[in-house]
Amino acid sequence: MYVVEFRHDGDGLAEPMADIRTWLDHQRIQPSVFQLSLIPGATIFHLEFKAASDAEAFAQAFAGQVIGGERSAVAA
Numbered sequence: 001m002y003v004v005e006f007r008h009d010g011d012g013l014a015e016p017m018a019d020i021r022t023w024l025d026h027q028r029i030q031p032s033v034f035q036l037s038l039i040p041g042a043t044i045f046h047l048e049f050k051a052a053s054d055a056e057a058f059a060q061a062f063a064g065q066v067i068g069g070e071r072s073a074v075a076a
Helices: 014-027 052-061
Strands: 002-009 033-039 042-049
Touching (some): 014 042
Antiparallel strands (some): 002 042
8 A cells, every 4th residue: 555644734624625535536546545633733634545656646736745655756
């Protein structure tokens, strides 16, 4: 699995959740795991993908980091 985490500052969840769902639907990507952790003043999103390319595309779109699995080469 390829794990992506990103942080959303602020208390509102509606906007980031809608943005994530829209992006995933548009890309036709389905994460294996979708979790979130509420911390004071922010939310940490944790998604797991089967394909490295899906994880990397999601991480790039949401300023996240791929923190699990092997990363594929990224074109410069």
